[in-house]
Amino acid sequence: MKTTLDELQAFATVIDSGSISAAAEHLGQTASGVSRALSRLEDKLDVTLLQRTTRRLELTEEGRVFLAQARRILTSVAEAEEQMALRRQRPAGRLRVNAASPFMLHVIVPLVAGFRALYPEIELELHSSDQIIDLIEQRTDVAIRIGTLRDSTLHARPLCSSRLRVLASPDYLQRHGVPTTVEALGGHSLLGFTQPDSLNQWPLRHALGERWSINPSLSASSGETLRQLALAGEGLSCLADFMTLADQQQGRLVQVLEAQTVEVVQPIHAVYYRNTALAARITCFLDYVSERLRPERH
Template identity: 65%
Template sequence: MKVTLDELQAFATVVDSGSITAAAQQLDLTVSATSRSLARLEDKLQTTLLRRTTRRLELTEEGRSFLQSARAIIESVDSAEEQMLARREQPSGRLRIDAASPFMLHVIVPLVGGYRARFPQVELELNSNEGIIDLLERRTDVAFRIGRLKDSTLHSRLIGHSRLRVLASPAYIEAHGQPRTVKELDRHALLGFNQPESLNVWPLTAADGEPYRIAPAVCAASGETLRQLALDGAGIVCLSDFMTAQDRESGRLVQVLARQTQDVRQPIHAVYYRNTALSSRIVSFVDYLVDTLGGRGTARPAATWLEC
């Protein structure tokens, strides 16, 4: 049976206070509980640490030697607790973040400067993967995922929602015309994803009443690649507001079939494993992102694409 920290604390307090009664008062325990704790410790060590007389307690030679080790252990634990408290108040260490490249570029990267100014002791490691990764395998602390969550092993925090829109550049529309109906899209160059296939279902209704599923003329793994293709006039695309809000505000992309487009909003979650302690680093970054995008932070204006 192993020695416990409570037993070490009881032993050291008895020595420091000079009696079991005084030690019990300091530890907020009963005298009998303190006495039993000391007896268990001696039994585990199979030695006598204190000689008890009617007037005083006296350390044995073994007790004097063990007291030094006990104090070192107690001080080490106290120091570790103080360090953890300090880290909670001022997060530090490496924080590994994963997100699809569009979310990384358009949402996270613009917030890095403000976050680092507030939490300079946190070292950020930013990684982009277009598909779903294993957080443990990739040693990732927190990931941001867009769309419905399927992994039940994850804890999650909803960041907000971002609307899907069908878009094209003015140059493409000038060259190929503005589609007036969903059916007319079949005559246009449509830009889509190579995976997952669900991303090629647009928020439109086909002639048969089913959701409109495109057959891409050009497909890519990354939404950022599709955005650049659309900006270059390569075709019509369906993307989320978080990556195209500024393009629409500047007129570089315009919405197509606005009246026919259903109001579909993708949920965005911060995720981490259930068996992972929620460190102050994770909390500080997610809180900063939510506060800033929601308009409660001071690093930048509220996001024009975010729907809570």
């Protein structure tokens, strides 16, 4: 026979209250009912959890170990119930969302109409920034972060992931030729980021390693700017699938050096501070986005 939540609750409440009678009062039960729940729990586990004397209750070693597990289970159930309660409410109010401009344009914006139709009382406020922002300074509720997260006090929820590829337009490749080796990139126009330098380390396998450091012929601070330059035939760039997948599928951008490309998958997270007043809005928004990301982005 399996342990029940009522038995776990009785056990934890007895410890927190200090006595069976106090626990019974807190739970709205009889002292005999709580005592029977404890006995059933011990019988099922085949251990003694509490040493009972006429003056006090004392946890056994097994009781201390089990109590920690019981508390985790009860906390998880309480959190799940809270989330369901929030879902039953009709979320309303302003939700400020920040993301890098490519993610905002290619992922968030196409989902806005459906989200607003489903949650008309949530007022979305969308901001784009190609730098990592301070959520409090920028009065932001949710920020989308691409790449490995730094240590943070923020809560993080994984949304999806996205591969990096070296891409160019067919027009550029027709005019300048298709590079067949990593070393041949030195003779091409390379489109890179102004900062950070890590974004100019392309995931290409060569004789000395699996990263090729480029010296950009043309630099930009935004991935969307680099995408537009690549589409215009200005050179090769290393960009994420989430912003170029449609371009690749429709032939506007073509992957080069595919055999030499190391599979690098960028994790994409939503980060936020836990705020009860915002919990329903944040949960609804992140659920909606994560459920509708195309499989190719996972």
